Amino acid sequence: MSAGPSLGEFEQVVLLAILRLGDNAYGVTIGAEITACTSREPAPGALYTTLDRLEDKGLVTSRLGDPTPQRGGRAKRYFTLNSKGLAAITRAQQSYRRLLEGCELPGLNYA
Amino acid sequence: MSAGPSLGEFEQVVLLAILRLGDNAYGVTIGAEITACTSREPAPGALYTTLDRLEDKGLVTSRLGDPTPQRGGRAKRYFTLNSKGLAAITRAQQSYRRLLEGCELPGLNYA
């Protein structure tokens, strides 16, 4: 294979959601962002399993935040895309773009 | 889930390659198109397994062509995207696009 690990479909979705959320990306917000953008409602187990795998692959890093002063404000595990993760998602999406170029797909045409 | 089956990463790549190839999509050309657009070199087994799965899901149809008058011109199995397949790939790619909107990814910004 050319370079780096390949990404599964849901892995790409999760990486993009983390990217969108910036410094507020943890399990619950990531799931909510995915629902907002894709109408999917990933089960908690699905999400955390994938997050662990992405961390094992070295595409994201996680740090444990401080508990917040609100009922149930348990410490959150924040995720960040690192440079390797950014490269991987960019490569994957550019492949789709090259395949889409010249195709006529309703709502997905590139200028 | 909202509507229709979800697509794996490679399934999307294969569907898009079939779309690009129009009426000349069969195993070998599909593999070549994938290599041209993504630098990946899928093994034959990987490709045909995925094609079979896509047909089982009702996203593509296949018909057997006539043998061609050339050395090794064995009959080809041609694949076509049907309306369900077109809807599925469109939906999947629109999800990516919504996630990408507003993100700054080098080489992937949308106007």
Next chain:
DNA sequence: GACATTTAAACTACATCATAGAGTAAATGG
């Protein structure tokens, strides 16, 4: 301060998807 409630994460088990590798089939050319 015991205990219910809320928010969040971890664990377990299983289904689906991805992939390689080896093998089979059907055509032509010498």
Next chain:
DNA sequence: CCATTTACTCTATGATGTAGTTTAAATGTC
């Protein structure tokens, strides 16, 4: 009729995707 070429099929296994259940850690109430 056998080697060569093009193309597809079969089998086994690892990677990804998913649900469901359980655990953890905070606050609010009585």
